Amino acid sequence: MVNFLKKEPKLFNGILSFNIENDETKKVVNFYKKTPFPNYKESDNRQSILIKGDKNFLASQFKSFIGHKKKILEVGCGTGQLSIYFAIGSNNEVVALDPTIDSLKLAQNFSKKNNVSNINFINADIFDDVLKNEYFDFIWCNGVLHHTKDPYFAFEILVKSLKKEGYILIGLYNKIGRLRTIFRRYVYKIFGSKILENIDPTLRNLKLDEDEKKAWIRDQYTHPIESLHTIDEVLNWFKKNNIKFISSIPSADFDFNYKDIFTPKSEGSYFSRLFNQFSMIFNSLGSDGGLFVLIGKKE
Ligand SMILES: C[S@@+](CC[C@H](N)C(=O)[O-])C[C@H]1O[C@@H](n2cnc3c(N)ncnc32)[C@H](O)[C@@H]1O
Known part of the structure; x- marks a missing residue:
């Protein structure tokens, strides 16, 4: 048995695979099959992925906060560019899961060609609950759960595989910010x-x-499955699953310093959270699809 899985996979094109049975997930897989997301450029290599990742202020903070010899999970990795970025130049063990085999084949080819060996791709549906409990130090799941049939249930499954004291980052479409x-x-x-x-x-x-x-x-405009969420809703998910709030983008209160997102911040008030989500309609946070992010730590 693979050490981070609790179910036995098949090996398909060198990728640890499980059958995708759920109809809603199959719909999403068919959607991404046509245009795997995010796409690679012909010219992409280790260096260009590093440059792209370093420019992404969330991903680069995440990578430097992780440190070394840690176990990292990305759920809904698509073509794996971020997971590959987390793996390059580190001795961390990265696991990247997605139900779209076509995206994972691109990820696998890229990492083989560029000698990124500390990464494993898993072709699975989050709802099939294939990951070992309390295994990972960090979980990154950005832009994924709002494309599933039951985002909260998916979150509950995810959190099971997080170690105590481990961190989780969740990014979802915002109910107000996506207007x-x-x-x-x-x-x-x-x-x-x-x-x-x-x-x-x-x-x-x-x-x-x-x-x-x-x-x-x-x-952005033709997805078959999409739901919208709020900071308060995810705070509630955190409370129900013993996850302590660390920070959010947009901020939950009026501290807009996003340079240190792993330092615990205030949850603010219902009003400050509502105000900051409403502001997404007018500021740059709402221009890019209206994603909001919460970071939490398992207690
Ligand atoms: C918008 S893409 C985001 C890709 C990547 N996280 C990023 O930020 O570029 C959404 C991803 O969620 C994956 N996904 C959708 N339903 C899923 C499920 N049930 N389990 C795991 N991943 C899923 C899709 O296959 C797709 O790769």
Whole structure:
């Protein structure tokens, strides 16, 4: 038995695999099969993934906070770019799970070609609960649970595999902060994708190639399963599962210093949380799809 799994996998193309049986998950898999997310550029290599990861202020803080000889899990890793970033140049053991085998094949090919060996890919559905309990020091799950049939149940399963004193980062679409994207989705439905190049900040400001643009548009505007959440809802998930709140983006109170997201911050009040989520409609946090992030520590 593989040490981080509690069920016996099959080996498929060198990837530890489980059958994907659930109909909702199959829908999501079919969706990502067409345009695996995020896509690799022809020119991507160890160096370019490192540069991209270092530019991502959340991922780079996460990586330096982790330190060494730790066990890290990414759930919903897609093509594995972040997990590969966490693995490069470290002696950490990284496990990256996703139900979309087509995305994992890209991840596996990339890590083989670039000699990233401290990473294992698992083809599985989070709901199949295949991971060992209390095994990981860090769990990263960003932009995933809102694409599942039952985000809270998925969270409960995830938390089981986190060690005591371990950290978890959850990123979800915000009920208020995603309003701009929802508005653009209506515009897209009426006028088509051309107009998005002018009104979607990611398409307008980032230098994406055609494949990356296509993947972004499909992911943001045509996804078959999507739910919206709030900071208060996730705080409640944390409370029910013995997870202590560490920090959030946007902030839960009025401390907007995001340079030290692993230092415990105040949970603020219902009003401060509501105000900061509402502000996402007008500030840069809501321009990129309206994701919000909470970090917690298992007690
Ligand atoms: C928007 S992508 C995000 C990919 C990556 N986390 C990122 O931030 O770039 C959502 C990912 O969630 C995965 N996913 C969806 N349903 C899942 C499930 N039931 N179990 C595990 N992963 C799932 C999809 O296969 C997809 O790779």
